[in-house]
Amino acid sequence: MSSLQRRQWLLAALASAVPGWAMAQTAATAQTLRLGYIGPGRKPAYATGWALQQGILQRELEPQGITQVVTRVFPNGPDLNEALIAGHLDIGIYGDTPAIVAHAQGFQGRLLGFDSVGMNAWLLTPRTGVKSLQELQGKVVGVALGSYMHRFVLGLLKLQGLSGKVKVVHMLPRDGAPALERGDVAAFAAPNNLGPLLISQGFPVLAEALQTPQLLGTSVVVAAPKLLERVPQLPAAWVRARNAALKEIRTDSEAYYAFHAEASGFPLQAVKAAIPLSNLPDQSYPQQGLNLLAQAKRFLLEEKLIRKEFSVEQWRIAGLV
Structure with missing residues (x-):
């Protein structure tokens, strides 16, 4: 990777927050928990979203002095990163790659757990586009820079001997389908929730992360250090809420999938295809999730997209199961 590409990566990974959003925020209090997540959904999904929808999380947090949870949606992980680092969020739920970069x-945020483990990503082409990865040489691939899909694209190109031979440009998921329809890009990397929908619309798949398991993604939950200082019992409360939510999800998966479709705005069948319940871990720190984080960190270090080594084990919060 060239120095210019490394600079573009870091700029994306630490991008400015949504204009005007930070200015509208007031100082956090112990009574309000500010939770950021990645859109386009109208509210968080997965176990955290279900726990909020059912009031489970609120019941666990109230004894800790937190009487309100407000949610903020972001278009991409780097945007959420900036808000979390700037102190405008207490908890962020987003992809592993921007969290590792931060x-x-x-x-100094701590890894509170995983919202989803083993997330797929798809590299899709226009309906009359290229037929092989090698045909991407000299062409343009769109992906949200700084995301786990970006790491998937870079890792895939490296495996194919195409590093530096393909132009990778920033493209948010919401812009992927129109770009493919118009033929603006030779390929677009879609996240796990969007891929099945685009496939159902007839866009061919060049590759998917399941074919290269080391490039699968995770959605992590990161707690700001100031939150943990003022509410030291929050991690235990979060785990109790998550466990209760997962029990309900596994008892009535149809109700959960209906909620996830409504929360995310994606069709029910696309959600079922994209989100197997096996991706929702029962443990705070499942071994698969920790392994994927370690592999992602190693890749980013090797590509010089991050410079500092750190211990994933020490990122965890002691005592959580």
């Missing part, structure tokens, strides 16, 4: 850059 931690390597010195942000």
Whole structure:
């Protein structure tokens, strides 16, 4: 990777927050928990979203002095990173890659757990586009820079001997389908929730992360250090809420999938295809999730996309199961 590409990566990974959003925020209090997540959904999904929807999380947090949870949606992980680092969020739920970048850059947030493990990503082409990965040489691939899909694209190109031979440009998931429809890009990397929908619309798949398991993604939950200082019992309360939510999800998966479709705005069948319940871990720190984090960190270090080594084990919060 060239020095210019490394600079573009770091700029994306530490991008400015959504204009005007930070200015509208007031100082946090112990009574309000500010939770950021990645859109386009109208509210968080997965176990955290279900726990909020059912009031489970609120019941666990109230004894800790937190009487309100407010949610903020972000288009991409780097945007959420900036808000979390700036102190405008208490908890962020987002992809592993921007979270690793923030931690390597010195942000002292702690890994509270995983919202999803083993997330797929798809590299899709226009309906009359290229037929093989090698045909991407000299062409343009769109992906949200700084995301786990970006790491998937870079890792895939490296495996194919195409590093530096393909132009990778920033493209948010919401812009992927129109770009493919118009033929603006030779390929677009879609996240796990969007891929099945685009496939159902007839866009061919060049590759998917399941074919290269080391490039699968995770959605992590990161707690700001100031939150943990003022509410030291929050991690235990979070785990209790998550466990209760997972029990309900596994008891009535149809109700959960209906909620996830409504929360995310994606069709029910696309959600079922994209989100197997096996991706929702029962443990705070499942071994698969820790392994994927370690592999992602190693890749980013090797590509010089981050400079600082750190221990994933020490990122965890002691005592959580």
